[in-house]
Amino acid sequence: MFNIAATVIVLAAALVIYRAIKGPRIYDRVLAVNVIGTKTVVLLALIGYIYERPHFLDIALVYAIINFIATIAFLKYRQTGGLD
Amino acid sequence: MDIIRTIISGILIATGCFLIVIAAIGVVRFPDFYTRMHPAGKGDTLGQGLVLTGLMVYEGFDLISVKLLIIIIFIFIANPTATHALAKAAYVAGVKPWVKDEGDGK
Numbered sequence: 001m002f003n004i005a006a007t008v009i010v011l012a013a014a015l016v017i018y019r020a021i022k023g024p025r026i027y028d029r030v031l032a033v034n035v036i037g038t039k040t041v042v043l044l045a046l047i048g049y050i051y052e053r054p055h056f057l058d059i060a061l062v063y064a065i066i067n068f069i070a071t072i073a074f075l076k077y078r079q080t081g082g083l084d
Numbered sequence: 085m086d087i088i089r090t091i092i093s094g095i096l097i098a099t100g101c102f103l104i105v106i107a108a109i110g111v112v113r114f115p116d117f118y119t120r121m122h123p124a125g126k127g128d129t130l131g132q133g134l135v136l137t138g139l140m141v142y143e144g145f146d147l148i149s150v151k152l153l154i155i156i157i158f159i160f161i162a163n164p165t166a167t168h169a170l171a172k173a174a175y176v177a178g179v180k181p182w183v184k185d186e187g188d189g190k
Contacts, residue, residue, distance in 0.1 A: 012108035025172045057151045068162040
């Protein structure tokens with residue numbers, strides 16, 4: 001069950017990589033990276049269940065926080081030209 | 085009891101995977117930036133929420149399910165916030181919304 005779910009999520013992330021490469025503007029690329037990051041959080045939780053190591057959930061939580069902060073920081077840098 | 089819990093978690097995980105795939109197809113296929121934001125903001129958030137809820141039902145109640153609940157709550161708050169900030173940044177930068185037939189119907 002977890003193997004099939006992880007495979008489906010990896011295929012969905014491979015679809016979104018098309019938009020991250022081709023996207024006509026830089027905002028499309030940031031959106032695609034954000035979507036891939038959300039999928040990565042789910043994938044980390046599923047991998048923790050596949051290998052029966054629950055410590056992967058801590059990595060998933062940290063990855064969710066890093067994903068959010070990276071998006072906000074990049075947008076602020078893009079809008080104001082600095083991170084002050 | 086154990087079989088019922090496994091079946092419920094399987095249904096939740098399958099629905100979440102379906103929503104995640106639909107969100108990915110929407111991000112690839114929609115014609116405009118603002119319309120692409122729609123599957124990324126809603127479908128993806130609900131899909132990951134359903135998958136992680138399925139894992140939580142599979143696990144039962146202990147420290148691991150509490151960690152899963154923390155991840156779900158954080159992404160339910162953070163992902164729409166990031167999408168909203170992205171839409172505002174694109175609007176300030178002057179990205180035009182998509183119009184269906186430009187100069188044809190009028």
